[in-house]
Amino acid sequence: MANGIKSLLVVVGCLISLSSFAIHADQKARQILLLLSFDPLYPFASDVVNTLRNGLSQPLDMSLQVHAEFMDAEFHRSPEYIDAYRRMLSAKMENGERYDLIIAAGDAALTLVAGEQSNLFNDVPVVFMGVHNGDLVRELRTRGGYTGLQETLPVYEQIALLRNVYPGFERLHVITDGLPGYEPQMQQIRQAISSLGQTIVEHSLAKLSWEEMAQSLDTIRNEPVLLVSAREDRLKESRDFPLAVRYLTLEAGAPIWHLWQQGIGSGLIGGVVVDLKASAQRAAAMGAMVLNHISPDDIQVEWHGDYKTLIDAQVVAHYGYKESAFPASVEWLNRDPDFYSRYRTHILLALSFAVFCVAVGLFVWTENRRRRLSDEQLDERTTLLQDILNSIPDLMFYKDVNGRYEFSNRRFNDFFGVKPVGQTDYDLFDKETADFFRQKDSEAIGRRNANVNEEWVQGINGETILLETQKTPIFSKHGDVMGVFGLSRDITELKKAQENLEHLAHHDVLTGLPNRLLLNKKLEYALQICRRAGEALAVIFLDLDRFKDINDTIGHDVGDLLLKDVAHRLHNNVRDSDICARLGGDEFVVVLTRIDDVSRVQEKCGQLLEVISRPYSLQGHLLSVFASAGIAVYPEHGSTVDELIRNADAALHKAKELGRNRSYDYHRELTDTMHSRMSLEQDLRSAIEGHHFELHFQPQFHIGEERPRRVEALLRWSHPLRGMISPHEFIPLAETSGMISELGFWVVRSACQQFMFWRQQGLQLDKIAVNVSAVQINASFANTIARIMEHLDFNPAWLELEVTESLMMSGTTEVNQQIHQLRTLGVEFAIDDFGTGYSSLSKIKSMPVTVLKVDQSFVRDINDDVNDYEIIRAIVLMARSLGLTVIAEGVETEAQQQTLKRIGCEWMQGYLYARPMDGGAFYERYVKDENRQDD
Structure with a gap:
């Protein structure tokens, strides 16, 4: 009986260690940070969080753990508050929280993530929603690792709705309080009204008390009233949003409209608002794509949110409007409930009671059946566990504290050609190998934690493989070490694959030349040598002329063969100390090192262009192709890797402008022209954001x-x-x-x-x-x-x-x-x-x-x-x-x-x-x- 219990403990220990070691990294629960600008009491906060959580979980076959953090940034904008919030997030990450994806909702959340992306979040991919700052979105897209939805306030859609309800109205009354935070929205409203030749009347609590505001609104009839913000009057009396809405709607002589969902259905008549649930669903879909290993840079930013029109039926009836005056796409609130809605509580209570009774009956039946079959199931499970352990392709074993084997699976026995139970490493292997194995056993026992090492071993058939072995100490219920459980995995092919991936990461797949990453490393090293030796260095940026025509007319297969031949010719016509790389497409870079005479760079560049221009015979096609080149020389044209490549690229563009099939040396004027274009591009962004067109x-x-x-x-x-x-x-x-x-x-x-x-x-x-x-x-x-x-x-x-x-x-x-x-x-x-x-x-x-x-x-x-x-x-x-x-x-x-x-x-x-x-x-x-x- 004691031996049976001991064997069972060994098997269970094996399974525990197996579960901690054999589970692959991609099965580990993904950590998601939901960083939301608003506070948790915001009426739709829970809807947004639940929609994001459900939208991420449903399409993914993986475990997710979602962390929701609320900034409450609408009323807390001070630098001290933001810094304290950042330190709170930092403390959580120091306690072990790590994120695979960040979803930032709102401008404040995205601004915080962007500022701390490298320092705090370790460049985790980011999906954003509910963001109005277009300049910030464009900046982050150029930085990389960001995608999401930018929401534009539906001002024009709101005005179109008001025109349906108030045909021919000339004035729009707007309620505001003058406090910071809503001025961009007011600017959009003023611009929209001005462009339509209408006027806007602002009722500001910065100049009125609550009572004076009520008197002002009481005089309005048959003209639209739009609420933007109302938190504090000129006497510094503050009211929370529900109280302010209740007070203003009771005192106003006309119904009050709104641009946000909050308050509609609780006194406000309605408005065209951003569909928060739809936005959250779309953001969740983007997040799921990122978790499925799609780069955020490959996911297009959505610049226009989904809008919906909400109207309170009770407010419409109170002011005598007809529902036919509203568009057919309206979503109505507070309509009279149907039969199910009226008796929903009773129906759900009855169903719950029925389900409870069925559950109790099932529990009693299941418990009786479990007791009857417990002995049979125990035997079946013991056999099943043994079969599972034998079916695992990894080598598994268990040794007691004295190093004696008490268990091994079939893979272990077949590889070494022996059943080791009852023997030690010294009985099975040579002394050097046995000493190594015992040393690793002792290290795991001494650390009282799992210990991982790599080891080359030879099997009974002479095959030598590399094993990654994890040895985990097994403890009794009193905390005493009982033995060591080992799990060894053959990683021979994995090592080869890793070495191949290392090569692919630094070389172009088609031509075998160094890629951009390896070029940067080699060029940086060459620059260091030039600085110490006081030598010159030249970067030649080459691009094939009209290569796209070859792909389009003859085919990409021939185009690939042509690129390989060009790479071969370039590589064979430079010294071993020079660098030849392919950046992608039909772009190549040649770096000439140890230059004694700078005037000979142009001669060498001409030689390379002549080599490229020689005819090619490819799959029955006799082709001629030419190239253009730009030249930048260290230290005259730059002192860093980025500067030299950038300036050589600028010279290349100038060579193409001059007619192609030629080279051009870099001049300062080329950069000035590019800067002028970049300045105009920045002005263009500002003009689009500020509606200056x-x-x-x-x-x-x-x-x-x-x-x-x-x-x-x-x-x-x-x-x-x-x-x-x-x-x-x-x-x-x-x-x-x-x-x-x-x-x-x-x-x-x-x-x-x-x-x-x-x-x-x-x-x-x-x-x-x-x-x-x-x-x-x-x-x-x-x-x-x-x-x-x-x-x-x-x-x-x-x-x-x-x-x-x-x-x-x-x-x-x-x-x-x-x-x-x-x-x-x-x-x-x-x-x-x-x-x-x-x-x-x-x-x-x-x-x-x-x-x-x-x-x-x-x-x-x-x-x-x-x-x-x-x-x-x-x-x-x-x-x-x-x-x-x-x-x-x-x-x-x-x-x-x-x-x-x-x-x-x-x-x-x-x-x-x-x-x-x-x-x-x-x-x-x-x-x-x-x-x-x-x-």
């Missing part, structure tokens, strides 16, 4: 009519120092810097808003055209446009999107899907600057467009150049046969108009009719014209 509008006329029926929206930017900047300068910059998406959607929203305002004021236009960049059209483009139109209650048939001819002819599947989705809704498409030649005319039939806009370069010389005349005539004839509309751009003279009319062009646009003008001037000009003609 404006829209001008140019009318489009049908031949013979004096009133425009169509209008095109044109984006303009007046820089405070540089003056008016051409779209041809800042639009490409916005495209390359990734800002075009946010800017483009702002243009669509603002143009639609202005168009609706004109129609409401009596200016009956049929269509507004908006230019769309090819970079904007991604997988979410159509959904975003549809969401903008839905929130503004904008008829899709009024909108025309202008795209380039090259984009429409690209045949890209994603572009075609997005265009088809919007055309299904009723949005029409036009080709801007059409007329690049007869080659396009045969493809008009396959394009999903309704309008062709003839490029003004053809219109300008229509009376002087017969080719331009024939091109426009062919476009008009082809379009007429297909039922398409043709609009001529840039019509400036009467002669041009008459010629266009003669060849059948019915729509025109240009300075002959009107120059582009702002929304107010457009309204004044054409509404007055209509009123004059009506009189």
Whole structure:
């Protein structure tokens, strides 16, 4: 009996050690930090936390442990408070908390994480939500490791809702208290109201007491009242938010609207608000992608949140409004409950009692059955445990304190060809090996903790393998050491794989050359030698000219072979002391070390370009390829790795600008040009964030009519120092810097808003055209446009999107899907600057467009150049046969108009009719014209 108990203890000890050692790292519970800017008593705090927790847990097959921390930053903004909060998080991490993912909700939380990312959080990936600071988001994206959702306050959507309820209202009353924290929101409201030609009346508690505020609100009738903030009056009397809402709604003569979900349903009538639950679900989905080993840098930031319209049915009934006055998409609160809601408590109580009775019955039945089968199950489990231990591919054993084996599994016995039970290491192995094993046993017993070591052993068949062995001391219930349990895993192949990964981490997979990481290390070492020896060093940055054409025409397989041959030629034409690396794509870097004569660098660079230009014979193709190169020399052009590579890259771009297939030495002016572009890019970011852009509008006329029926929206930017900047300068910059998406959607929203305002004021236009960049059209483009139109209650048939001819002819599947989705809704498409030649005319039939806009370069010389005349005539004839509309751009003279009319062009646009003008001037000009003609 004693031996049986002892064996059972050994088996159980084996399983305990196995569970602590054999579980892989990816099965360990992932640690998630939810850092939230608001306080835990915020009404929707628990919903946000639960949504994030459920959204992370459901799609992942792994254990998660979520830590929720609330900053309460709305009322605690002092540096002392933030520092104390940071020290609290630091203390928790010093006590063992480590995070695999951080989800930051709100600007304050994201700011804290960004400031402490390296020092406190060890560069843990971050997903953010509920963030309004666009500059911070862009900065963190360039830093890397961040993705998430930036939320924009739905000011324009709120105004569109108010226009439904208060048709033709002229003034918007806003309640505020003047305290810091809500000034950015007030600025957005002022700008939106100002752009629509309406006025705003501010009722500020900074100037009024609570009683005076109540008297002021009591006089308002049939005009919208919007609550922004109300915490403290001019007498410094503070009230919490529910008390302030209750007081103001009881005293006001009109219902009060809100831009946030809090308070709606508790006195406030409603508003267009950010859908916190939807935002949390999307943030959780991004977090799950990160935990599934997708880099945050590969997950696109979502710049537009989901909005929803909440309306309190009881407040609507109290003020006598009809529910039909509200959009169909409204989510109603406080409606009369249905049968289930009314008797929900009774139904749940009855179900709970039934479940309790069933559970008690099942427990009694299960307990009786367990007692009857306990003896049989004990035997089965003992056999099962033995089978499990024998099926494990690792070597397992147990030795007592004297080193005598008491247990070994089948894998141990088969590998060494012996059953060791009852023997010691000295009976089984040579003395040197036995001494090593006993030493490791003693170390584990002495430390009273698991001890891991690597050891080479030879099996019965002569095979030598590397084992990673963990030896764990086993204790009795009194704390005395009973023996040592060992688990040995064959890591021979793992070691080889690690060495291979080490090579792959520092070398390019295709060419075998050092990659960017190894180049930086080698170049830094070479610079140190140059500094000590007083020698020069040159960095040559090479790029193949028009390599993309080879991939597109012949194929990527041939392109890869070409890159390997180029790498081979470069490597064979430099010294062993030089460095040759591939950065990626068709970019290579050659570092020439120990240079005695700097003037010979250009000669060596020319030799390398000549070597590259020699013909290549690849899979039956005889190819010629050329390269361009930029040169930077240490110490003349830089003293650090980054500086030399950056300056060589700048010289390379200059070489390509000069015609390619040449080299160029770096000059200071190249960096100055890049800095100017970076400065303009920073100004562009500020202009987008501060809404410093404006829209001008140019009318489009049908031949013979004096009133425009169509209008095109044109984006303009007046820089405070540089003056008016051409779209041809800042639009490409916005495209390359990734800002075009946010800017483009702002243009669509603002143009639609202005168009609706004109129609409401009596200016009956049929269509507004908006230019769309090819970079904007991604997988979410159509959904975003549809969401903008839905929130503004904008008829899709009024909108025309202008795209380039090259984009429409690209045949890209994603572009075609997005265009088809919007055309299904009723949005029409036009080709801007059409007329690049007869080659396009045969493809008009396959394009999903309704309008062709003839490029003004053809219109300008229509009376002087017969080719331009024939091109426009062919476009008009082809379009007429297909039922398409043709609009001529840039019509400036009467002669041009008459010629266009003669060849059948019915729509025109240009300075002959009107120059582009702002929304107010457009309204004044054409509404007055209509009123004059009506009189």
